[in-house]
Structures are given as C-alpha cells and as structure tokens.
Amino acid sequence: MTTATLPDTHADEGGPGWVRRNRMRLAPLMFLAPGVLFFLVYVIFPVLESFQISFYRWDGLGAREFIGLENYRELSTDPAFEVSLVNNLKWLLLYLLAIPGGLFIALFLNQTVTGIRIYKSLFFFPFVISQVVVGLVFTWFYDPTFGLLNVTLEAIGLGPVNVLGDPRLATYGIIAAGLWPQIAYCMILYLTGLNAVDPEQVEAARLDGAKRWRMLWFVILPQLRPATFIAFVVTIIGALRSFDLISIMTNGGPFGSTRVLSFYMFEKALSEYGFRMGYGAAIAVVLFMIMLLFIGYFLWSMWRQERMP
Amino acid sequence: MQMTKRTAAAVVAISSAVAMPAAAQENGNGSDLSGTLTIFSDMSNPAPRAVMEDMAARFDEMHPNLDVEVTIIDREAYKTQIRNFLSADPPDVANWYAANRMRPYVDAGLFEDVSDLWDEPEIQENLASTEGALTLDGKQWGVPYTYYQWGVYYREDIYEELGLEEPQDWETLKSNCQALIDSGRKCFAIGTKFLWTAAGWFDYINLRTHGYDFHMQLTAGEIPWTDDRVRETFANWRELINMGAYIDNHQSYSWQEALPFMVNGDAAAYLMGNFAVAPMREAGLTDDQLDFYQFPAINPDVEMAEEAPTDTFHIPSGADNKEAAREFLRFVVSAENQTRINAADGLGQLPVNSAASVGDDEMLQEGFELLSSGAPGGLAQFFDRDAPAEMASVAMEGFQEFMVFPDNLDDILQRLEQARQRIY
Numbered sequence: 001m002t003t004a005t006l007p008d009t010h011a012d013e014g015g016p017g018w019v020r021r022n023r024m025r026l027a028p029l030m031f032l033a034p035g036v037l038f039f040l041v042y043v044i045f046p047v048l049e050s051f052q053i054s055f056y057r058w059d060g061l062g063a064r065e066f067i068g069l070e071n072y073r074e075l076s077t078d079p080a081f082e083v084s085l086v087n088n089l090k091w092l093l094l095y096l097l098a099i100p101g102g103l104f105i106a107l108f109l110n111q112t113v114t115g116i117r118i119y120k121s122l123f124f125f126p127f128v129i130s131q132v133v134v135g136l137v138f139t140w141f142y143d144p145t146f147g148l149l150n151v152t153l154e155a156i157g158l159g160p161v162n163v164l165g166d167p168r169l170a171t172y173g174i175i176a177a178g179l180w181p182q183i184a185y186c187m188i189l190y191l192t193g194l195n196a197v198d199p200e201q202v203e204a205a206r207l208d209g210a211k212r213w214r215m216l217w218f219v220i221l222p223q224l225r226p227a228t229f230i231a232f233v234v235t236i237i238g239a240l241r242s243f244d245l246i247s248i249m250t251n252g253g254p255f256g257s258t259r260v261l262s263f264y265m266f267e268k269a270l271s272e273y274g275f276r277m278g279y280g281a282a283i284a285v286v287l288f289m290i291m292l293l294f295i296g297y298f299l300w301s302m303w304r305q306e307r308m309p
Numbered sequence: 310m311q312m313t314k315r316t317a318a319a320v321v322a323i324s325s326a327v328a329m330p331a332a333a334q335e336n337g338n339g340s341d342l343s344g345t346l347t348i349f350s351d352m353s354n355p356a357p358r359a360v361m362e363d364m365a366a367r368f369d370e371m372h373p374n375l376d377v378e379v380t381i382i383d384r385e386a387y388k389t390q391i392r393n394f395l396s397a398d399p400p401d402v403a404n405w406y407a408a409n410r411m412r413p414y415v416d417a418g419l420f421e422d423v424s425d426l427w428d429e430p431e432i433q434e435n436l437a438s439t440e441g442a443l444t445l446d447g448k449q450w451g452v453p454y455t456y457y458q459w460g461v462y463y464r465e466d467i468y469e470e471l472g473l474e475e476p477q478d479w480e481t482l483k484s485n486c487q488a489l490i491d492s493g494r495k496c497f498a499i500g501t502k503f504l505w506t507a508a509g510w511f512d513y514i515n516l517r518t519h520g521y522d523f524h525m526q527l528t529a530g531e532i533p534w535t536d537d538r539v540r541e542t543f544a545n546w547r548e549l550i551n552m553g554a555y556i557d558n559h560q561s562y563s564w565q566e567a568l569p570f571m572v573n574g575d576a577a578a579y580l581m582g583n584f585a586v587a588p589m590r591e592a593g594l595t596d597d598q599l600d601f602y603q604f605p606a607i608n609p610d611v612e613m614a615e616e617a618p619t620d621t622f623h624i625p626s627g628a629d630n631k632e633a634a635r636e637f638l639r640f641v642v643s644a645e646n647q648t649r650i651n652a653a654d655g656l657g658q659l660p661v662n663s664a665a666s667v668g669d670d671e672m673l674q675e676g677f678e679l680l681s682s683g684a685p686g687g688l689a690q691f692f693d694r695d696a697p698a699e700m701a702s703v704a705m706e707g708f709q710e711f712m713v714f715p716d717n718l719d720d721i722l723q724r725l726e727q728a729r730q731r732i733y
Contacts, residue, residue, distance in 0.1 A: 060392055061417035074731075079724070144558040165561040165713075251502060254560040255710035272388045273693070273702035275413055 047288065054281035060269075064278075071282035080256050081283065084264040087171050088240070088290070091260060094175045095182060095239035099231050102186025103224075107216075109187070110194045120191065127184040135248030138177035139164065164250050167257035174245050174258060182238055186231045193227030194220075229301070236294050240287070261287040343374040346633040347400040350379060351387035356587075356657065360650045368640055375633055395419040399627035401634040407442035407619040408690040409528070409697055411450050414623075420450045421624040421631065426638060435662045436642060438681075442619050442690055451623035452638045453661040455651055458676035459509060459616040459691075462585060463578035464571065465600040467494070475602040479517075479545070482605050486554050489577050496554040498576035500562030507708035508692035508701070509580055512616055515542045517607035521614035521687035528695035530733030534704075534725035540718075545607060547715050560713055568592060580604065582618065583658060586672050601675050603683055614686030615679060618694060619661070703728040 019026065054071055056064040075081045109120050126134065141148050144162035153161065163173035197220060205219045221228075243262045246252060252259045252267060259267070261283055267273075269280025346368075352361040358381055369377040380400070382390060391403065395414060405411060414420045426432055427440065427449040439453045468474070468485075471492055476482040486496035501507045516524050519538055526532050532539070549555070556570050565588065570576040572592040579585060589599060606613065622641055624634045640646060647665035651658050651673075659667060659677055667677040680688065693701035707721040 059413055059417070061396065061413055061419065144561055162558045162561060165558045253502060253504070253706075253709065254713060255706050267702070270389060271702075272385075273698040275698055 050281045050284050050288070053277055054285050056278045058277040059275040060277045061275075067278070071279050074279065075282055075286070080259065080264060083256060084259045084261045084283075085286075087258065087260045088287075090171055091175060091178075091239040091242055092236065094172070095178065095235050096232075098179050098182035098186045098235050099228065101179065101183040102188075102231060103190050105183065105187045106190035106194060110191060124184050124188055126181040127188070129181075131181070131244040132248055134177055134181055135245045138173070138180075139249050142173055165254055167254050170250055170254060170258045174242075174249050177249065178238070178242060178245050182235060185234060185238075189227045189231045189234075190224060193224045197223045233298055237291075240291055240294075261290075341374050342372045342630075342633040342636055344630050344633065345376045345378060346402065346630050346637060348377065348379045348402045348637070349387075349391075349394060349400040349404070350381050351384045351404045353381050353384045353387075356655065360655045364641065364646065364650060367646075368637055371640070372633070372636075395625050395627070399625035401624065401628040401630045402637055403623050403625055405451065405621050405623050406690075406694055407439070407451075407453060407621050408694045409445075410690075410694045411443075411445060411621075411623070412697065415445050415450050419626055421626045421628065422448045423451060423624060423635070423638065424448045426452065426635060429639075432639070432642060435644065435664050438663065438688070439619055439661050442688070443621065451621040452642050453619045453621050454641050454647075455656050455658045456617045456619040456661060456680075457583040457658040458679050459513070459580070459582050459604075459618075460676070460679065461578050461580050461602050461604055462571075462589065463600055463602065464574060464594075464598055466598045467574060467577045468600075475600075476605045478605050478609070479607040483548065483552070486549065486552055490553060494574065495556045495570065495576040496549075496552075496578060498556050498567045498570040498579045499559045500564045500567030501559045501709045501712060502561060502563050502566075504702075504705035504709050505691075505693055506564050506581075507712055508705045509582075509616070510546065510712075511542070511704075511708050512689065512692050513580065513604045514546045514607065515539075516614045516616075516686070516689065517604060517611060518542045518545055519608070520611040521689060524614070524689055525695065528692065528700075530697075530700065530729050534722045534729055539722065543711065543718055543722075546711070547718075550712060550715050555712065560709060582616075583672055583676055587657060596671060601672055603679055612686035613684055615684040615688055616691050617659075617680050617684075617688045618691045697732060700728060700732050 053064075055066060055068060057067050057070070058064040105123055109116065109123060140146075142150075142163040144150060144160055144165060149163070150160045153159070161169070163169045201219060201223070202215075205215055210219060241262060242260055243266070246258055246260060246263050250258045252263055265280045265283040265287065268276050268283060274280065348361075348365060350361045352358055361379060361381060365377045365379045369375065387404070391405065391414075394400065395403070396417075396419060399419075405414070411420060427436075427443075432452070433440075436453065439456065440449065443449045443451055443453060463475075467489070471488050473485045473488060474481070476485055489496045499506050499510070512524065515527070518541055523532070523538065527539070556567065556576050559567060564581065564585070567576075567579075568585070568588055569592070571579050572589065572594060579589075586599070603613070603615075622638055624631060624638070628634055642662055644660075644662045644664035647660035647662040650656055651660040651665070651668060653668040653670040653673060655668075657668060657670065657673065659673065659680065667673050689695060693705065696704065704725055707725050710717055711721055
C-alpha cells in the first residue's frame with residue numbers, strides 16, 4: 001500500500017526489502033531490545049561478574065589476585081557465615097506466618113459495615129510506611145529502659161527483656177517487626193482475592209451444609225489459590241532480601257548474631273571496614289543460589305499453571 | 310577503561326614528581342594559581358561544615374584566578390564513596406583519616422606522596438607531633454587539620470556529693486566506682502551498638518597495662534591475640550565489668566543514645582573523645598557539672614600514652630590541579646588558619662600546628678595540656694585507625710561480646726587470633 005508512494009525502494013536491493021520481508025520477526029525484537037539491553041547490563045552482567053570476582057582476592061582498589069575456590073573454602077569454616085545462613089532460614093520459615101496472618105485479617109475485614117474502608121486502610125497502613133520507619137518504631141518499642149514493651153511487662157510484674165540486645169532473641173525481634181508490614185501486604189492480596197470468590201459456589205456450599213472451617217478449607221481457599229501463590233512469592237522474596245530492618249535495628253549486632261547473608265555480604269564488601277570484594281561476592285553467590293532455588297520453583301509452577309487449562 | 314585511567318594517573322604522578330622543582334620555583338616568582346580546585350569533604354556536621362565552607366571561601370579570596378569548588382558529602386557515606394571517586398573521578402583535595410586507615414589508598418597508589426611539603430621547614434617544625442601518623446612506608450601522604458583528646462568526662466557534682474577525687478591510679482578508679490555503685494548509680498555510660506566505643510576502652514586499658522609500643526605491635530599484627538599479655542589487659546577490663554561498672558544493655562545503644570544516662574545522673578562518667586562535650590552541654594550540663602580527667606595509670610611503670618585521632622587532607626594521585634592542592638594544604642596547616650578553624654566556635658578541637666593557639670575553652674585547654682605534656686608514651690590514633698580495617702571490625706565485635714559475656718573470652722581470643730593469621 002504505502003510502498004507504492006516510496007520512490008526508490010528498488011534502488012537499494014537487500015536493505016529495505018529485507019526489512020520489509022522480515023517485519024513480523026523484527027518488530028518484536030526491536031521492542032524487546034531496550035528492555036533486554038538494560039536487563040543484560042544491570043542484571044545479567046553484574047551477576048556474572050559477581051561469580052567471577054568470587055574467585056579473586058580483591059580490595060576493590062588494587063590488582064586482583066586469582067585464588068580459585070579459596071573464598072568458598074573460607075566460607076565453609078566461617079562461624080559468622082554459619083550464623084547468617086541459619087538466620088536466613090529463620091527468616092524464611094517465620095516470615096511465612098504473614099500468609100495465614102494476612103488471610104485471617106482479610107477474612108475478618110471482608111464484610112460490609114459502615115466505615116470498613118477506613119479500617120481496611122488502617123490495617124494496610126504499616127505496608128505504606130518505609131521499612132526504616134518500621135525499624136525505628138520497633139526499636140523504640142523494644143528499648144530496654146524506656147520502651148513500651150518493657151513498661152507493659154513491668155506493669156504485669158515481669159522482668160525487663162532487652163530483645164534487641166540479647167543474641168538469642170534479637171533475630172526474632174526483628175522478624176516480628178518485619179511481619180507487621182508483611183501481614184498487611186498479604187492481607188491486601190487476599191482482600192482482592194476474596195472479591196473474586198464466586199458467591200454462587202458459596203451459596204451452593206451453604207445449601208449442602210458446609211460451615212466455618214469446612215467452608216473455608218474446601219470452598220474459599222481453593223478459589224484463593226492465585227492470591228496464596230502471589231503471597232507466597234512476595235513473602236519468600238521479602239524474607240531473603242531483609243536488610244534495612246537489620247541495619248536500622250541492630251546493625252547486625254549484638255556481636256553479629258542478627259546478620260543474614262545479604263547484610264554479611266554488605267559488611268564484608270561495601271561497609272566502612274569492608275575491603276573484601278571477593279569474599280563478599282562469594283557470599284552473594286551463595287545467596288543467589290538459594291534464591292535461584294525458589295525462583296526456579298516459582299517459574300516452574302507458573303509454567304505448569306499456564307499449561308494446565 | 311579503569312586500567313587506562315590508572316596508567317594515566319601513574320604517568321601524571323611520575324611526570325609531576327619530575328616537574329615539581331620547576332613548578333615550585335615558578336610559584337616562588339609570584340605567579341598565581343589558576344584554574345579550578347575541587348575539594349571533596351566529609352565535614353558534614355553543622356559546625357565542621359561551616360568551617361570547611363569558610364576555609365574554601367578564604368582560600369578562594371586569596372587567589373583571584375582560582376575557582377574553589379567544595380562538595381560536602383555525608384560523613385558516614387563518605388567512608389564508602391571515597392573508594393569510588395578516588396579511582397573514577399578524583400578531586401584535587403579530599404578528607405580522610407591518619408595512620409592505617411590510609412593504607413588501602415596508599416597501597417593502591419591513589420594518594421599522592423606529599424613528602425616534599427613535609428620537607429618545608431614551616432611544616433616540618435610545627436607539625437612534628439603528627440608526622441608519624443601521616444607516615445607510611447617512610448613517606449608522608451597528607452596533612453592533618455585537627456585532632457582531639459580522649460579522656461574520662463565525668464559529673465563533677467556527683468563526685469563532689471560523694472566526696473570522690475579524680476583518680477590517679479587504677480585502685481582509686483575502682484574504689485570510686487564502688488562508691489558510685491553503692492549510691493545506686495553506674496560508673497560509666499557507654500553505647501556499643503556501633504562497636505568502636507568498646508575499642509576505646511580496650512585501647513586505654515591496654516595502653517595503661519602494657520604501653521604504647523605494645524599497642525602498636527598488637528595493631529600491626531605482631532603479637533598473637535592469645536598472648537598472656539593480651540589476657541592481662543582483658544583481666545583488668547573484666548574487673549570493671551564484674552563490678553557492674555557499665556550501664557546495662559549498652560549493646561543496644563549508640564554513643565549518643567547513651568548520653569542521657571550521664572545527663573540524668575544515672576551514670577557518672579563517660580570515656581569518650583572531646584566531640585562528646587558539645588552534645589553534653591547542649592543537653593544541659595553546665596561547666597560546674599562537667600569535668601575531665603586523664604585515664605589513670607594501671608601499671609605505674611608504663612609511660613602514659615593517649616589516643617588522639619587525627620583528621621586529614623590528602624591529594625588524590627589523579628588530581629588535575631596539584632599545584633593549587635599543595636598550596637591549599639599549606640594554607641590549611643598554617644598557624645593562623647589552625648587557630649581559627651579549631652577555635653571553640655569552630656571545630657572546638659585541637660590545632661595540629663604547634664605555633665597556633667588553643668581555643669578559649671576549659672576542655673580544649675585541658676586537652677591541649679594532656680596531649681602536649683601528659684603523654685610521654687606517645688599518641689595513638691585509635692584501634693580502628695591503627696589496625697587494618699578488617700582486623701578492626703572482627704576485634705571490635707569481640708570487644709562488645711566480651712563486655713556482655715566476659716566468660717566467652719577464650720572463644721573470642723581464638724577467633725581474633727585466626728583472623729590475625731589470615732589478615733597480616
């Protein structure tokens with residue numbers, strides 16, 4: 001159509017003609033190009049480079065020295081690394097509590113009462129404020145001398161607890177702080193999910209005599225599967241990238257007992273005293289492998305779901 | 310790209326070293342500086358910031374053809390950013406710290422050798438006290454602009470109420486402490502959340518138990534952490550910990566968050582650098598309530614040594630305008646400028662130039678006295694500036710753990726010794 005108005009399409013044989021013939025294949029590639037480019041430059045290459053750096057001893061300034069698997073060998077005997085790994089597991093397991101927590105608040109709020117929107121937004125509030133603020137609020141809450149927690153404990157006759165100063169409790173204290181916004185996030189996901197629950201099915205179940213737990217377990221929950229899946233994904237990822245709360249609340253302390261892999265990596269490679277890029281990269285690689293496990297599982301189950309219908 | 314930049318920097322460094330005598334001569338003939346002088350500074354707190362801007366403005370005025378550009382970066386952020394800008398986009402002048410904290414940049418060839426400045430009699434004679442702190446591998450890599458004393462800041466009114474004297478020896482320090490504890494107070498406020506405050510205590514007890522040379526050997530990695538002398542230091546420290554001398558839960562507080570304990574009178578003293586005085590005064594402590602004493606002797610045979618962390622200016626080896634940068638360093642350390650910037654209404658610290666005069670302030674005067682005549686043993690920088698960064702971070706974590714669980718000492722020392730063998 002338009003080609004007829006172009007005067008010299010035949011002047012340059014292989015060029016525009018080839019473009020025109022392969023238009024259908026080229027257009028998507030062209031649209032993909034910027035995204036792919038940035039993904040390569042900012043995600044893929046840095047990942048590969050981290051792998052590479054983890055085989056070197058490098059202070060980030062001078063020359064690199066190839067040391068093979070030495071960094072990984074050191075990791076295997078490093079007690080601080082072990083602590084970080086165990087803490088990561090604690091985060092993963094306990095953070096999952098956000099899913100049932102969010103579900104029950106969502107069920108509770110899923111009713112038509114005057115002003116329910118206000119209650120919903122109040123419950124959602126912790127997710128809106130920054131993690132740094134959440135960390136600060138909880139630090140004050142836990143403060144061993146002036147904090148609300150200890151004032152309350154004292155009032156009912158229990159001794160003071162220094163949650164963030166006790167190496168046995170500190171990690172749990174931080175996870176509790178992290179759960180507050182995470183529960184709100186899961187709640188919102190479930191609230192949207194509940195909107196999509198088919199009222200006819202609920203009605204039918206009710207006629208068949210399903211009530212309470214059986215209703216929830218056999219009728220509502222199966223319909224909430226997509227919401228549960230997303231809640232699971234964001235919670236796992238949230239647990240693995242926990243960093244800001246630790247940095248604000250304990251700075252990894254007391255004596256390194258609240259470190260997780262991402263924080264330990266930062267400390268070793270990028271903090272004030274960190275000049276071990278290679279070692280930091282090795283930690284990052286381990287963290288990447290753990291994430292890969294979950295990401296692989298998510299991709300696989302998404303692919304399976306898309307194929308199923 | 311990084312490679313070429315570095316090679317270029319090396320070429321510049323060599324050629325400028327060759328060209329230097331000629332340039333200096335030209336300068337002597339009265340030709341003025343021109344171009345731009347870029348300064349990256351970490352003096353981001355309000356008072357230091359005003360001082361830095363004032364210095365730049367005055368230097369700018371002195372050299373009409375020179376354009377001085379100052380970029381002030383947050384003090385904490387600066388510690389990590391310096392690594393990037395020194396190699397990627399070096400300014401002409403940059404702030405940093407003395408002693409081993411310079412080591413990574415000196416080893417990577419990112420700081421310019423300024424030994425020529427230190428050969429000038431003006432600097433050589435007046436800055437002698439800090440020359441050692443700026444020297445690595447027999448060369449000088451920058452100039453100091455300020456330093457400050459450490460010591461025990463205490464509540465004079467509480468001491469008077471209980472009839473206590475400033476302690477001159479370890480026994481008195483402990484008996485004072487016992488009297489304070491019996492009166493329902495703690496002896497010392499401290500916040501160890503960010504670890505380095507615990508290193509202050511370790512340093513002082515170690516300096517008083519074994520002296521300056523031992524401190525330097527230990528931080529240089531020449532002495533194993535499992536050595537009996539190190540254990541002696543910890544044993545002395547433990548006496549205080551077992552008495553309950555320190556405030557509870559110090560591992561949860563930063564040093565600022567621990568200040569209220571001292572201000573409210575729940576703790577009677579604070580081992581700190583002189584920078585703690587300003588917030589204490591702001592919190593309402595008057596000069597009648599606040600006083601200062603030197604950390605007392607533990608082993609009377611050991612010469613008294615003090616901590617005096619020194620802050621510095623350096624010329625990155627990749628700087629464009631090194632001639633102006635050198636002139637700026639001369640300007641910074643000059644007696645007149647030193648008097649002005651360290652005055653009580655400026656940094657409120659001690660001038661490094663011996664010809665400068667000390668600010669009109671009780672603590673500054675006492676601190677100057679302390680460092681110039683009270684420390685025959687020597688001036689240490691601070692644990693995390695004398696020891697390599699990595700050793701410092703592992704060790705300071707151990708100090709904090711020791712303060713909370715002194716029974717873990719064997720385990721801690723074992724860990725530090727492993728780290729020492731790997732790092733040095």
